[in-house]
Amino acid sequence: MSTSSLKPEILISRLSHRPCHLIGAMITISDPPKPRALADRLWTHRVSSLGILDRLPPEIMWMFLDLLDIQSIARFAMVSSRGNTVVRSHRPYRDLVTFAPHVLAAFGRTGLNGLHSVAELYAALQTERCAKCKEYGAFLFLPTCERCCWECLLCNPSLRMVTPKEAKRYFGLSERYLHRLPTLSVIPGNYGICGDPAPDPCKLVSVKAARSLGLMVHGSAEKLAQAMARRCKSTLALIVGRYLQGEPAVAQDQDLLLMPCQGNIPTDNFFGMASIPFPSLSRSGRVEDGLWCKGCEVTVREHDRGRLPGDVLAAVVPPDCGPNRVLVGLERRARSRESFLEHIKHCYGARKLVAELKTGNS
Numbered sequence: 001m002s003t004s005s006l007k008p009e010i011l012i013s014r015l016s017h018r019p020c021h022l023i024g025a026m027i028t029i030s031d032p033p034k035p036r037a038l039a040d041r042l043w044t045h046r047v048s049s050l051g052i053l054d055r056l057p058p059e060i061m062w063m064f065l066d067l068l069d070i071q072s073i074a075r076f077a078m079v080s081s082r083g084n085t086v087v088r089s090h091r092p093y094r095d096l097v098t099f100a101p102h103v104l105a106a107f108g109r110t111g112l113n114g115l116h117s118v119a120e121l122y123a124a125l126q127t128e129r130c131a132k133c134k135e136y137g138a139f140l141f142l143p144t145c146e147r148c149c150w151e152c153l154l155c156n157p158s159l160r161m162v163t164p165k166e167a168k169r170y171f172g173l174s175e176r177y178l179h180r181l182p183t184l185s186v187i188p189g190n191y192g193i194c195g196d197p198a199p200d201p202c203k204l205v206s207v208k209a210a211r212s213l214g215l216m217v218h219g220s221a222e223k224l225a226q227a228m229a230r231r232c233k234s235t236l237a238l239i240v241g242r243y244l245q246g247e248p249a250v251a252q253d254q255d256l257l258l259m260p261c262q263g264n265i266p267t268d269n270f271f272g273m274a275s276i277p278f279p280s281l282s283r284s285g286r287v288e289d290g291l292w293c294k295g296c297e298v299t300v301r302e303h304d305r306g307r308l309p310g311d312v313l314a315a316v317v318p319p320d321c322g323p324n325r326v327l328v329g330l331e332r333r334a335r336s337r338e339s340f341l342e343h344i345k346h347c348y349g350a351r352k353l354v355a356e357l358k359t360g361n362s
């Protein structure tokens with residue numbers, strides 16, 4: 001049944017959702033506090049200056065603010081009423097506070113406040129695409145400030161965290177070097193699809209940062225691999241080490257889900273502990289949070305019950321891919337508004353739901 005006779009807003013409201021089991025698998029910050037630096041009442045009626053900085057034209061001042069991290073810009077705003085006015089006029093920070101306050105709070109609570117500049121964060125806010133593939137990225141991986149999709153979070157080793165002890169083993173790092181890595185303090189809570197509680201306390205480092213440091217220390221990928229092999233005493237540890245040191249052989253313009261399985265991917269014991277839902281802000285000012293397709297959920301259900309027609313399955317799943325991985329991956333995929341409206345024209349489950357909508361069964 002065609003979707004073209006229904007208005008986009010109706011289609012979006014009836015066919016999209018935000019699956020709690022995916023959103024809740026990551027860092028959750030409910031009711032994030034508004035930064036005190038931007039509170040209106042703080043500086044009312046006070047006059048002050050920024051000293052020598054007052055001589056800078058606004059454009060130069062904003063470039064300077066771009067380079068500050070979240071904590072520093074908040075402190076700058078607290079210096080004086082003039083500083084507060086300047087920060088309030090700085091669009092990147094204002095937009096971050098308005099549209100992603102939960103993300104700013106997450107940086108603070110994980111101890112990563114000083115890791116990225118306001119400009120880096122704002123650039124991530126203004127992109128839609130996952131940094132690792134061509135899909136919409138509904139999440140932010142805090143340690144690298146990269147927007148990412150569910151599938152890449154699941155499969156790409158650069159978007160993983162390990163304990164400092166594991167970083168030593170898999171990247172041949174001594175205690176002396178380990179201290180150079182930024183450490184994330186896991187926010188207590190439940191993570192992953194099964195909602196397992198995080199170990200408390202738990203400190204983690206990013207695989208990407210550990211690998212870069214390992215490469216610097218050992219000089220080449222080959223020597224890094226040898227250093228890892230010397231430290232890994234079991235076959236399983238070797239498999240995990242090779243996976244963490246590698247990069248998926250998938251081009252950025254390919255669909256990871258429709259590629260043959262890259263082999264067994266080791267379990268990520270810290271899935272979700274460094275990532276958080278992240279809206280995207282278009283140049284025109286439109287904010288999106290990602291849309292998940294209810295139709296894809298129907299497709300998975302029909303497949304589980306053995307009711308999915310063979311021609312539908314063959315059209316969606318390439319011959320060398322496992323149907324479960326592809327169908328569940330599509331169910332977990334978030335899309336931009338534009339790509340969602342395009343997707344539901346061809347999605348088996350969505351077309352089924354539209355037919356029910358039109359006959360009044362929904």
Ligand SMILES: [Zn+2]
Nearest residue numbers: 130133149152
């Ligand atoms: Zn991706």
Ligand SMILES: [Zn+2]
Nearest residue numbers: 293295296347
């Ligand atoms: Zn769908």
